[in-house]
Amino acid sequence: MTTVLLALHYQNDVLHEKGKIRVGIEENSSQRQGIICAATALLQQARQHEVAIVHVRVAYRADYADLATNAPIFAGVRQLQAVQEGSWGSAFFTGLAPLESSPLEFEVIHKRINAFYASTLEAILNQLKPDRLVIAGVATHSVVESTVRHAVDMGFNVTVAAAACGAPAQAHEASLKSMSLIAHIYNDVDMAYLFKEKIS
Template identity: 30%
Template sequence: MSETYALNETALLLVDVLNDFLDEKGKLAGRIGPMLGKTDLIAHLGRLVAGARAAGVKIFYVPHGLHEHSFDDVKHVHPRWQWAMENRLFWKGEWGADFFPPLAPVDGDVIISRHRTFDSFVNTDMLAKLKEHSIQKVVLAGLTSHTCVESAGRHALEEGFHVTFLKDAVAEFTEEAHHAAINLSYPTFGHNVTTIDEFLAAVERVPA
């Protein structure tokens, strides 16, 4: 039997749809831009968000956010985050940390507190807000395939949620990392690995 998604228990987790990733002036545009083009991610995410809103799916925005004291309590800061701090990546209060306007939240969407590393459940209100909204199934999309999207899915699985990855709604810095996520990690940690269209069709078949 194919998977279905009841509106009263499903949330779309839209991870890190921020200017530093998606705008051509963003600090990561030069690094991830080629893969954004190859995957046509912005157009796909736009279609996903529009379809999810039309269907009545709850959308949870899951943003990165750093500031000068983000790692004061961390003795061994990973080199990626050292670079991020030096370059003020996703810096709170700055344009790069703002939501990319074409995909920005609207009234009724849920915004999770900002995560500092890959796992958006750690040191955030993610779990509390999922429980507050009686969510049982999480559907993951955004950036990046092999880091924050995958990490959110792994943690959600450990917390007992049903996990779905949307393989045409993610992108990564390299093809190798992207394909590793989609072909190896997602089938390992997800209950379902599917497409935007298949997910939206499954939502439409289930009443709220």
């Protein structure tokens, strides 16, 4: 079984303690550090097992002309002046960026909630031809869940690496419970097992 890892929104504005979007996680929260450690381990294990990684960023023009206006979450991005392309905030968090020298790592930029929508993600996966996707990122109840649902509808077996996902506690747990109907929820902090064994 061929596996690809989707790493969603590990960006400064989303994950850094000084970021503009903190998805309800307090600046000095231990939860934040836990997500960073788990995401770091997830990327390390994928690389050690030669698993392809697609790193997904959300980013908009400085004038937000490419930002949709139909949902409160988009209005919030504009109000915060967050994830502007070329800014520190839209860049990957230190240590969680793609390895530019690796032929197994890819970057995708998207502008909606679902990482597949109007992006190059599907084309990259068509090239890699995985059977299974491991998905993690921030926020659990937003980009992660919407991307998981799309991936399942496309026919992929999906595993969510819960420790490397983040959101306010209640939303995080509710989203994992909802996704458990369609995807395997991997709660262990041992990220190596994700790539050593077939998770069914």
